[in-house]
Amino acid sequence: MNKRILIVATNQTHLPESKTPTGLWLSELTHFWDILTIAGYKLDITSPNGGKIPLDPRSLSWLSMDRSTKKRFQERTFMQKLTRSIKLSQISWRKYDAVYYTGGHGAMVDFPENESIQIINRKMYENEKVVASVCHGYCAFLNSRLSSGRHLVEGKLLTGFSWMEEQLAGVSAKVPYNSQKEIKKRQAVYQKGLLPFCSHVKIDGRLITGQNPASTKETARQVLRKLEQQNENEKGKKQKRQGRRH
DSSP states (O other): OOOEEEEEOOOOOBOTTTOOBOOBOTHHHHHHHHHHHHTTOEEEEEESSOBOOOBOGGGGSTTTOOHHHHHHHTOHHHHHTTTSBEEGGGSOGGGOSEEEEOOSTTHHHHSTTOHHHHHHHHHHHHTTOEEEEEGGGGGGGTTOBOTTSSBTTTTOEEOOSOHHHHHHTTOTTTSSSOHHHHHHHTTOEEOOOSSTTSOOEEEETTEEEESSGGGHHHHHHHHHHHHHHHHHHHHHHHHHHHHHHO
């Protein structure tokens, strides 16, 4: 394994019609980053257009930032990574073991129609790599199809920010569409947690999804678990091949 993960974040600064400020929900990056880097993985931050990744102002409130997120926010070298993200079209999916889509409402705008995202999802999923998202990051799957022409999420169990959570957050009239409804149109088996804004993660093979910001840590743990399982499987296969030679 390469022990390398591709992180994708939005470049969108405002929701188109309401002009509501948006961007990356910061903890959905920092919590994932902390868990996977501690485990020895190298993470590259990318975006559809490259360059600056805006932050959703609400993700910087005292209610949304825990100690670890505040620490990263105050870390100059880390925050500089968000000013010079790699443009998605410039990366090679072959270098990575997994792709992880962060959320924030901006992902609703620049993820679904991005051709590079669609290619990455198809190539990585069909080549036994892990595909993951949290919150609105699942909008990256809305128009992603496999080589067969079927939607990547067709028949697959997943989760993401729910319409109830949009309503409770007071933004249902501002968002461009109902992402929960749209993902179900792609015949995904969508499930949300019993309680809104609480951690809820779904795993369907190599597709791992978290419902909301509170789900990020568990999403990261499940991605790590899946990658380590794959690594052990590869080691076992290699040992068997070597044993046959002898």
